[in-house]
Amino acid sequence: MPNFIDLAAAGRAGLRAILDEAHRRKAARAGLPKGTPDADAPLAGHVLAAIFEKPSTRTRFSFDVAMRQLGGSTIVTGANDMQLGRGETVADTARVLSRMVDCIMLRCATHATMEELGDVAGVPVINGLTDLTHPCQAMADMMTVEERLGRPVETTCWAWLGDGNNMAHSLIEAASVMGFELRVGVAHGYDPDQAIVAMAEARGGNIDLLHDARAAVDGADVVATDTWVSMGQPGPKDKLAAMAKFQVTPALMAAAAPHAVFLHCLPVHRGDEVTAEVIDGAQSAVWDEAENRLHVQKAILLWCLGKIG
Numbered sequence: 001m002p003n004f005i006d007l008a009a010a011g012r013a014g015l016r017a018i019l020d021e022a023h024r025r026k027a028a029r030a031g032l033p034k035g036t037p038d039a040d041a042p043l044a045g046h047v048l049a050a051i052f053e054k055p056s057t058r059t060r061f062s063f064d065v066a067m068r069q070l071g072g073s074t075i076v077t078g079a080n081d082m083q084l085g086r087g088e089t090v091a092d093t094a095r096v097l098s099r100m101v102d103c104i105m106l107r108c109a110t111h112a113t114m115e116e117l118g119d120v121a122g123v124p125v126i127n128g129l130t131d132l133t134h135p136c137q138a139m140a141d142m143m144t145v146e147e148r149l150g151r152p153v154e155t156t157c158w159a160w161l162g163d164g165n166n167m168a169h170s171l172i173e174a175a176s177v178m179g180f181e182l183r184v185g186v187a188h189g190y191d192p193d194q195a196i197v198a199m200a201e202a203r204g205g206n207i208d209l210l211h212d213a214r215a216a217v218d219g220a221d222v223v224a225t226d227t228w229v230s231m232g233q234p235g236p237k238d239k240l241a242a243m244a245k246f247q248v249t250p251a252l253m254a255a256a257a258p259h260a261v262f263l264h265c266l267p268v269h270r271g272d273e274v275t276a277e278v279i280d281g282a283q284s285a286v287w288d289e290a291e292n293r294l295h296v297q298k299a300i301l302l303w304c305l306g307k308i309g
């Protein structure tokens with residue numbers, strides 16, 4: 001059964017199957033209490049291990065509630081509460097957990113740790129964020145854009161502003177797999193990983209790397225940003241100064257399409273990467289985006305466990 005570590009490995013058909021399932025399941029359970037299982041409870045009897053080496057609100061709650069709604073259950077734990085935290089290897093952890101659970105979700109710093117878990121585990125591994133990528137969030141972002149704009153993500157144009165970080169990397173990957181246009185507007189010195197950009201371009205991705213916020217957002221359907229200082233990163237003062245021109249303001253939103261949607265994976269630092277007027281304003285879809293983590297996670301779990309796609 002497949003891992004969900006890199007969007008490209010799932011391919012366009014896989015990502016489309018996940019998005020369609022997420023939309024369908026969200027609509028089908030409208031109005032139900034959040035802990036009520038979906039009518040078909042497709043993962044009844046299944047257990048997910050959700051392991052966190054870094055803090056999380058959305059990923060932690062969405063995976064746990066996703067499993068409940070699919071009829072299964074979750075064991076949520078911090079990596080430091082496991083023997084992993086005192087030196088048991090990732091490979092041995094993978095071997096043991098694979099005997100006890102049906103799927104493993106990990107949030108960790110080093111992407112190689114995620115890949116090692118995926119290589120050794122005998123059950124699917126889901127990437128709940130590394131320092132390099134955040135694919136589950138990119139899926140929720142695409143779902144939210146389809147909901148708000150009422151058209152397939154493939155037909156949309158996105159602007160990313162600020163830091164060339166893990167979220168930027170997953171959106172670059174998403175754009176190149178699904179075939180939507182992405183302008184990456186980042187401060188000098190904070191470009192996204194060159195290998196990720198090169199792989200996206202090799203896939204035929206329409207990725208424009210710019211260092212000008214106004215040019216990036218010009219007429220875009222989607223304006224997305226993230227914290228300027230990611231978890232575990234040093235936050236030098238000169239970085240914040242370099243980022244200042246990429247703050248999402250009402251004036252920048254006015255340069256995007258009139259119907260443009262604002263996205264942020266959260267948590268947000270109002271007054272840094274985005275003004276309060278924008279994130280709390282009518283064009284912001286951030287609360288739907290956070291809720292959609294739940295719906296898309298359910299579809300990712302079903303895809304990993306061979307129930308869809």
Ligand code: CP
Pocket residue numbers: 055056057058059060129137265266267
């Ligand atoms: N967006 C996101 O992944 O949030 P958490 O860090 O709260 O999980």
Ligand code: NVA
Pocket residue numbers: 129131134165166167226227229230231265266267
């Ligand atoms: N880029 C952020 C995303 C948080 C969900 C981080 O890694 O901290």
